[in-house]
Amino acid sequence: AAAIAAVRGAAAVPELVEFMKNATGQTDQEAVKSALMSVSGNKEIALLKPVLKDGSSIARKTAIELMAWNKGNEYFREVLPFASSPEEPVRTAAVKALSSLAGPADQNDLINLLTSVQDKAYIADLQTALASAATAVEDKSSRSDVILRAFKNSTAKERLIPVLATTGGKDALDLVLNEFELGNPDMRDICFKTLTSWGDYTASSALYEIVASRNKTFEDQAFRGYIRQVRTAPITDEQKLLLYKKILPFALSADRKNEIITQLGRLKTYQALFLAGTFLDDPETSSAAASAAMVIALPSAESSTGMYGNIVREILTKTAQKLTGPESEYNKEMVVKYLASMPSDEGFKSMFNGKDLTGWQGLVENPIVRSKMRRVDLERRQEEANLMVPANWSVRDGCIWFNGNGSNLCSVQEYGDFEMLVDWKITKDGDSGIYLRGTPQVQIWDTSRTDVGAQVGSGGLYNNQIHPSKPLKVADNPVGEWNTFRIVMVGEKVSVWLNGELVVDNVTMENYWDRKIPIFPKGAIELQAHGTDLAFRDIYVREISDKEFNLTAEEKTEGFVSLFNGRNLDNWVGNTQSYVVEDGMIVIKPENGSGGNLYTAREFSDFVFRFEFMLTPAANNGLGIRTPLEGDAAYVGMELQILDNDADVYAKLQPYQYHGSVYGVIPARRGFLNPLGQWNYQEVYVRGTHIKITLNGTVILDGDIAGPRDNGTMDGNDHPGLKNTTGLIGFLGHGSVVKFRNIRVKDLSL
Template sequence: MNQFRNIICLLFLAVLIINPAIAQDNRTFETRIADLLVQMPVDDAEHRDRLMEEMLTLEKEGMTDICDRITPPGDGDDTRARFAVGSLSKYLSQSDHESDQQLWEGVLLDALEKAQNKDVKAFFIRNLEFAGTDKSLERLAVYIDNADLVAPVIKTILLIDKKVAAEIFSEKLPDASEDVAGMLIKGLGNSGDKAYVPQIVEYAEDANGEGQLVAWEALSKLPHPDAEKYLMKAARSDDYNGPAAIALLDYAKVVAEEYPSEALSIAEKVQKKTGDLQVSIQAMLVQSALLIEPARTAFLVNQMESSNTEYRGAIIQEAIRVKSPASQWVDYLKESDYPGKQAEVLYLLGKLGDNEVKSAIPQYLNSNNSDVRNEAAMTYALLAKGQAVEPLLDYLESQSGVADQKAGLEALLVAASRDELSLMTQRFSSLPAEAQVAVLKCFAARGDARAFDTVYKAADSEEGQVRHEALKTLKEVSEEQNLRALLKLFNRITKKEVINSVGEAIVAAVESAPDKVAAVQLVYQAASSDDESEKYLSVFSGIGGRESVDAVWQDYSKNSSQTSLEALINWNDHYATTVLHHVITGDFPLSHKSKVFYGYVNMVDDANLPDDQKLLLLRKVMAEAQDDDQKAAVLEAAGDLDTFLAFVFARKFLDEENLADYAANAMANIAMPAPGKDTGLSGDLIEEGLREAKEKITGQDAQYLKIDIDNYLKEMPEGTGYVSLFNGKDLSGWQGFVANPIKKAQLSESELENLQEKANEEMHETWSVQDGKIVFNGKGANLCTVEEYGDFEMIVDWRITKDGDSGIYLRGTPQVQVWDTSRVEVGAQVGSGGLYNNQKHESDPLVVADNPVGDWNTFRIKMVGEKVTVYLNGQLVVDNVVMENYWDRSMPIFPEGPVELQAHGTNLAFRDIYVKEIDSSAHNLTEEEQEKGFVALFNGSDLSGWQGNKTDYLVEKGQIVVKPQGGGHGNLFTEEEYDNFIYRFEFKLTPGANNGLGIRAPLVGDAAYVGMELQILDNTAPVYANLKPYQYHGSVYGVIPAKRGYLKPVGEWNSQEVIVDGTHVKVILNDQVILDGDIEKASENGTLDGKDHPGLDRMSGHIGFLGHGSVVYFRNIRIKKL
């Protein structure tokens, strides 16, 4: 039995861990209300329903409290309370909560009586629409005499009980004011109670204007002889042309259910007597609704005799709505000789979609009236589908007018499927030119390659509109199998317009080829055999690719032709950048160079390349810029990139007078998050650069951008970020290579000092700084950082020469590989970036991402623990792979070590070397804090070291953000337990936010009682207006109250320090001591909240953030054990 009991206890404990909400709720009544309201409004229906169930647990007192929070418009923000009241009213009306609904009804009625403001009263009246019963009627009726409330009161009373409502309205009517009387009359009409018709008639007799209209509307809803008699009289007095006639027709609709013949008689009479179009249309619609087929269609057909186009249009729409049988309309179509009516009926038949009547349509394709022909074309297409194609071709052949050709094309597009294509191609040659143009447009819209032969022949025909349209269509129907024919045609033509069109078709054919290389080869062969091969240049430009570039480049190199230049500038991918750079740097016309420069920049800007690679291409061309305009173009393109090095690059131009504004704008665009992104760049260098950029920004919108920069700087995550390892001038921070880490560790201090001195002397013989780059001359040893690094991210640009071989040592260990990929004999074809010396784990890069030898490359390297990730020129080449210890494979990689630039016998260069340390134990710690023994509890990247609710607690922008889903109340605790400590953190509240800092807490139960909770609360929010002193921010919940008034405004960051030492607790908020007390003494005579707090006796436990369904932000969390 004991074993069974233990199992049950363990299971219950597990449930509590999984769902802490099941644990006892020890919050005060006021806090429960506030925590509920702070989660509103909410969009998620499931979350809302849970909140309503929670609201029901507050019972009458809590519900009344929430109702008391409703305020007049403009007197405060009661959005949360209004949402709560409205949601509960609707929730209870849709659920089986009879006792709860009765309770809520009483609360609403009491709140209604208590409210002094008319808008607040109206709010509660509207909620009684859902929650009210007969018990509410008497208490609601007293407000009927109030002109401001009569409308919602009448509506609510009607929704509760129409019969009783009518009695109330009737009783109130004699003594009502004019405005209220009108509302009561309307209410009597909506009650549906015929007994009050005489009273309404009596009112109508004495009323005029608006009152009379209201009475007519009310009578129209009540089927009673007196109502009919009075409405008939009123309509007759206006010759059945006004509102009374409309009311009479509405009355006919009401009586139709019980007395259809009487209703039909009324509608017929009104239509016969009226001279008003709208009344006539309404009468027609009433009759249509009352008749059944086939009588209804017979009636509608008969009404088509009207000469009024608008009236006939209403008939057509009604016939469509009721899906009138098409056969009767066909009979009418055959009998009618009026073109306007024929067109209308043809339109109707198309909409009805009855293909059984399709045979009646073709004859109208030959009508003398174009409107009839045009409607017939589309209707036949809709009904006959593919069978309509041949008659439509006949139609196009016989009718040459613009409207007919347009109608015929639109009809063909509806009718013709792939099955009818052969018929269209067979008939094509026999069609007149206008019809051929329409069919060609149909071919283009379908994009079916089976039409190629027909289109090709037309494109190769004599000049004219058909050839012009065929040339436009050719690219839409061309595929790989058509390439030889297209090239044959291309070789014969000379006219520019034709060259462009056929060239586009060739490009389309190549693009469709499964083997694009083979297709391109065919184009090369054709070009080489054409005496006018220059015309192929635009084709190569459209095809794009590296191979095609060579052909066009050879042509340009020979004669510097404008045509080949334009082809290169308009290349459809980035492969032309290399040859465009040759033009810029080579011996070519100056007029070409300028045009090519801007073309190069635009090509890079538009290219589908990683930002790292784009920056390398832009830096390459910036070196060739001839004036400030060209430099500005490069800076603008760099401003579209999202990399740290792009920011560094742009910053170099801040001091150039004519470029400072361009550079500053580029830096702002690079650093700050783009629309749709959450994070931008951060760190000391970014902050420093943005402050410099801000002072250089000019122009019309400068003030707005400066404000954006200021706001971004305020929100920028703290942290050093990237620091430079190379100052661009000398080798400060670097030293010569002595030995591998294992041997180096075995040296005595004096031995190391002597060897290091010698290595530094040798370093300057082989490594030097030239033009802002670290250069290796091909002889000597590695270059090492003086500093050693553990976990870090690194950025470095590198460039090798022919047969080059180098690498980056991490923590003094080889290596992230760098080599000339042409060295197949040593396996270099796999590309650079791999972990070359790995044997057990992957050593080769995922892809080859190297730039050509002699061009710069960018590494982004991340090392955390023993795992390495490498990006080369923006492409992932190593994905979180373990780096093995080359020096001793029996042991893991060293925890720390220098970064080394490998010397391997060839010339090479490095530039822009930056490193960002990742130190979880010292994340955002000041030097003073590190000296005092503080450690970081949050690394700014993930929730390592924490446990619990990792669903609602997220890491964003270096912060822990609580985003509760569905009002979750889960907690996030440290994995480690603490007894005495100093705990520092920063937090930012949202309006009405509620959280808590749990200390010495177990993982199960309400931490405020089984441990201790220090309140984290926006106690300035109206929802927390009635808190107890021990509930305000910083208080030891229920035990020791904190001082108030030291929280920063909502949305700003607060800093807090908590010192816990034995039974002594001290809280410092924004440099102000708000609590300093002893929990043992404070609870000697019982706690302030009168509840048991067993957690006060705990001397150790977890620290955690205690969620109460609110959004809160935390950062810079650190602790020191005492």
């Protein structure tokens, strides 16, 4: 058979089918099946139909197996009758084949067969076939519909329920839960196994309820099933952490606590680290907590940076003492080494100690009114407001609770630029928010309140009128469940992540109290009181200094600092009239002449300088390095060209005058600028006499100025600045509009 197939290919199929039809031995059947599989497609498989009608029992079995291998739904009707064949080999082959052949339209036939089959050995295969047919329905929300309709009048409901674990859906889950609650012991067992094998994590809520009910029969398995479903769920780390926190009160044994702690080690979030750190002092959980903390905080294989801050340092210092196991000494060494290299920044600090309202106070008017009050009057009003707080705000179970009456709760400390982490929970019809710098607000509300537009979701900058006020997506958890915000505010710009999903992307927050002026540079963080019960917990804040504006985590670890804070020209000198700050950028707007130069306030010798720039047509600028404040930077220092290379006006320049060149000294490669109107990313590496420039990921210059310095330059001019070992860095205006942003430097001389 193999030889015939090899020589004649598909043309041999009729002969092979005839041979199969008459062959009586298993060896011959296997040989012809293998040969047919090597040359057959849909057209050839159709030639097997006569075998089902006239072939021997063993030939029918082979034909059915080949149809299953082909997976053609058109053969389902051909094979289905043989699932009731009196011949056991044929019947078994047919039952097993149905899962490969069934489509959505075949569900009722499979349900009838499943509920009536006498041989229990076939039940699992028929359930698999039914699940396969149902999951072929394109609309995921409808995949259980046929089964649910059949369930109502079925006399074998216990056979249908396990299939729902694969087809899923809210209605299916509700049905399984109802049967679990009301069914007999056998049905409860079937329903419970279905819940623990549910195809997605939506059944975790049902498993949680079983755990919370303290059902001794199912509690332990439900707990482990819950953890397993959350672990494998395709959701954000932030969402997983909320679900682990939810089940944590029922982790009454050390084994359960350690199971949760182990899962925390899979989540690369600060909140997961802080939670793991709370278990370091318990001898029964300290080892698992130390392992989890190490994995969370230290750089992963995909990243060169880890977490930092005083709380992180405290946790890792304790972690190094608690690590156990065969690799503990190696792990301790890694932790100690990382601690030695960790940035010294304060990082996140807790705004809420979980016990009382230390660090919080009552609300007195709004920032504008407060700014006009006499100090003595403000202090008196603050004392009065503080006396009102306990009637409305309280602490219990590690949470700040609001009872629906009274005014906002305000941080005592004021914040400028910051990153905030906070969990929150509202009740039905809830409405709240978080004020930033005393200004409303990052919105929180019950998304079912369509009458007020809440269907857009929480997280938006509700009071904006000019800039976007609505979130990018709905990412809320159901009312009564915890949610978590990550809020980053730098200058006027705010970004918000809700449950790990970006819902506000660097949007200007308007000043609600006076829309004619920008939002205040500093102010309190306020938890809004808006007439409904709500709660907050796990509140952390990290103040962002000018030195880390827009730095990546990797850059912070590597020692970069920001030279531009996105708001003003602090720490810059020179022409601060033509160079202006707009929307987080430095923009040169020359009116007459060149527009002048803008320099860093301090000098640099060896460094890595990174920045982004956007050119306008025929734009000409430059990056001065190791230059003094006075004189032509191209000569008394060095000028690295910033130029629209493709402009016609520059068609006849010398090679050393194009973008990236050390002007007059070393030419750069051309052809790597992005189109006009797009941002370019450039890195300048300077150490000693070595200069390397990388533009949009490509090295366009890698040279040494020692030769030109000592032997003469390409342009034949005197460049005394080549001898400089230190100087300012600056943008050199040549009469063109150019935009700059994300300006940072790493000092290599430190």
